[in-house]
Amino acid sequence: MDYVRRHIEPMLDESLRAFRVVVLHGARQSGKTTLARQLVQRRGGTYVTLDDDATRLAAIDDPVAYLSGLQAPAVVDEVHLGGDRVVRAVKRLVDDSDVRGRFLLTGSTNFLSVPAISESLAGRARILRLFPFTQAEIDGRAAIDLAGWFDDCEINAPHETDDRAQYMGRLCRGGFPEAASLTPEQRQGWYGSYLETVIQRDITELGDIRRAEALVDLVRWLAANTAAELNAEAACRQLGIDRSTFNHYFAWLRTVFMINSVPAWSRKHAARAVRRPKSHFADTGMAAALLGVNAEALASPASTIAGPLLESFVTNELARHTAESAGARIHHLRDYDSHEVDIVLERADGTVAAIEVKATGSPSENHLKPLRWLRDRLDRTAPGLFRVGVLLHTGPHCHRVGDRLWLAPINALWHSQPQIR
Incomplete structure (x- = not known):
């Protein structure tokens, strides 16, 4: 290409x-x-x-x-x-x-x-x-300007919108330059070869890896559990490995950039927050290939893995932009009262933008509850820190839905940006 x-x-x-x-x-x-x-x-x-x-x-x-x-x-x-x-x-x-x-x-x-x-x-x-391609890079657009979210509390409407099937196509394509130009069938084989190369050359040769087959099993388990809090005990139980082996292998998967670990967000005004990080597969194209699902299957409303994969897709996009701009750090939030927010972006000055990701094209009032909860809590305990809450979805709607709360299509992350000349 x-x-x-x-x-x-x-x-x-x-x-x-x-x-x-x-x-x-x-x-x-x-x-x-x-x-x-x-x-x-x-x-x-x-x-x-x-x-x-x-x-x-x-x-x-x-x-x-x-x-x-x-x-x-x-x-x-x-x-x-x-x-x-x-x-x-x-x-x-x-x-x-x-x-x-x-x-x-x-x-x-x-x-x-x-x-x-x-x-x-x-x-x-x-x-x-250097991350794999962002969607903005693939589409020839400038990187997302998160400063507008924090400073203006505004979300720019995208120039055009995708539908659920198109988002799932982007998700399955992933961001690796070589894979992006392949057909879905060719891509399946490419990802299989990629996994074998990384395990055999970049991990087995450099690390003390004694059971390569267990490492492959762990990779598949992490793909199936993307966007979930990391539960090492469950992984050890299902894969038949001990905790030290899990820790060693998981560390190597992070070393070769296959897994991104998103820390929990916690401040004094969120003291009841659960501290476990979330684990995201770093490329959703590879995760989909490992799970044997394609865009057509994920576009079905009956798909149970579409939501977690879509959350990882959005988290990866934001992680790539925040890493390049160094303007914000990315977290997730869950407390012991079952309040959860998919993504919390925090700037150095302590201000935050909260993001929920839903695979639906018709978001409801109920989907906004986590954003309202965090806004109201921060307004009580730390006025001025909550800047904006955004519900990203697969439909066309982009508008304000309350005080500092927005509905926006997922592709507002890239299609609201100017093209690079």
Whole structure:
């Protein structure tokens, strides 16, 4: 497919101007290599990948000599395969020079979580995460402007609306660039191969994984339980594994960016909040493929998995935008009195935007109850913090439904934004 401009590009350019090293990590096949090559094409420099055996051996054999010969900005792709030896050489070289943008390091594992890399490059590097495509990137639109939600308490109507079947099609397509252009049948095979590659190359080789089949079972269990609070005891019981194995495997799935963990939101005015995080499959296309469901099945009102997958789809969209803009942190909320809010966005100043996600095209008054509850509670205990509550749904309606409460189509997240020229 043609090159798709990524929303992170301005932040990447700014980081290379300000830092000696920039680390760009993210899931395998999320577009890091394409973006890195595009950067070298625009700015000059050198691109090498440690995924190539000969290059990796040369870099590991004498990393200082090898890396010092690369023209800046030097892109070292899949840097985690070089381990601590290569990263420590980067540290030594940048400590001997104040050149900004000397290295761009990319990797398919979380740079701060790989056991083989003990050097964090603290004080020398900026770490950025590249997610798979957002819907706005696929449609050639600007990133969502969440400031309008917080500052103006306004939701812009989308230029056009999707229906439930179209949303489920987007959900099943997912965001991986390679998979986005495939047919649904081809995509099913692509995701199967992707899972095998990640488990065999990025987890089994780097981690102490003794039961790869149990890891696959855990991946499928997490897909079936996406958008739910993480219940390790239930997983261990159903999969026949112990808690330490679960913790070890789950940590690795987060390290390779397959699972996003959304923390519970809690403040002094929400003291009865349950503290367990929610687990979201990081790409709903992969989750749907693992569960064997397609857009047609999910479009049926009888589907029981459509709602959780749609919540993960929206959560992932917001996580990608908030990570790129660094304007808000994403949480969920449930208290011991059974009040739940799917998504709570909190800015550094403490103000919040609350979001509910429903697969229905005809939202009812009952669907607004969680948003009204949180608004009223915060108005009593912390006036001014609650900025807006939005019920995102699969229908066409976009309008205010009360004090700081809105109904809006899900694609208001991207179709209300201008196209990128």
